[in-house]
Amino acid sequence: QQPVQSPQAVILREGEDAVINCSSSKALYSVHWYRQKHGEAPVFLMILLKGGEQKGHEKISASFNEKKQQSSLYLTASQLSYSGTYFCGTADYGGATNKLIFGTGTLLAVQP
């Protein structure tokens, strides 16, 4: 069962903030976040492991609520370079394989 991302699309002005959510119906071990610009390969942003940790890099951070089976990606003071499609990938418990199930993606457009 693929995770559900919301919103499907968001348009921002430079400097505005955004939150992208990722929800799963299954118990999760980890959540990965990737960004893909048009015509390019997905690029890794961060991994969050079980334990409710929060990670961040400069103005992009994320949280993982294991009990709620949810993760959120926070983009602060957005820049034009943040534009792209954001995917979460989830890995469930007990998996013997390194298998990520990706969400449908959230298209983010940052305008000047």
Place this chain on the structure above:
Amino acid sequence: ETGVTQTPRHLVMGMTNKKSLKCEQHLGHNAMYWYKQSAKKPLELMFVYSLEERVENNSVPSRFSPECPNSSHLFLHLHTLQPEDSALYLCASTSGYPSYNEQFFGPGTRLTVL
């Protein structure tokens, strides 16, 4: 070259053709993946190889045949494809399988089946 490379970048083929996609990783990883990315659909995992052994086959039709001759190279052999197989095919690699490390993606091959 560094990272993950894929060739060709674009491919147009008829339904009766046979072609192959190639992926090469220069990162010293031990696991490689094929994904399919169709318009407005999530990334779909097709195959996973770890140490040159196939460990995951995600109910992919037999017209797609993967091959992993060594830990740096991965192929996807295509034959008698259907128009609905048109998509972006992405290769990825990671280290420390099985684990949950980040995956490094190649630029993809844009496949069009006529």
